[in-house]
Amino acid sequence: MQVQTRAIHFSADQKLVxxxxxxxxxxxxxxxRILAAEVxxxxxxxxxxxxxxxxxxxxxxxxxxxxxxTHKTFEAAIDNSLGSLKKQxxxxxxxxxRK
Numbered sequence: 001m002q003v004q005t006r007a008i009h010f011s012a013d014q015k016l017v018x019x020x021x022x023x024x025x026x027x028x029x030x031x032x033r034i035l036a037a038e039v040x041x042x043x044x045x046x047x048x049x050x051x052x053x054x055x056x057x058x059x060x061x062x063x064x065x066x067x068x069x070t071h072k073t074f075e076a077a078i079d080n081s082l083g084s085l086k087k088q089x090x091x092x093x094x095x096x097x098r099k
Contacts, residue, residue: 001028005039012041020078031089035059041074056081063092
């Protein structure tokens with residue numbers, strides 16, 4: 001799976017990008033026909049605390065799976081997104097199997 005990351009309003013370090021790629025590679029155990037993944041990281045300034053917004057788009061044959069998470073750290077946001085992506089991939093796999 002090809003993972004493309006973009007950071008908006010800041011530059012992401014290699015450690016963070018590597019962590020995100022490593023965690024997204026684990027999704028291939030649930031659905032092995034993932035074509036590509038795109039991760040967009042943004043800083044959102046809402047009041048005193050800067051929240052981190054992480055949006056993940058996964059391309060699978062015939063569908064696009066999107067999830068968005070907001071948290072104080074990108075590490076926590078990717079963990080929240082992985083649970084949602086896992087459920088959506090399993091649901092998509094069951095739909096494909098029924099056809």
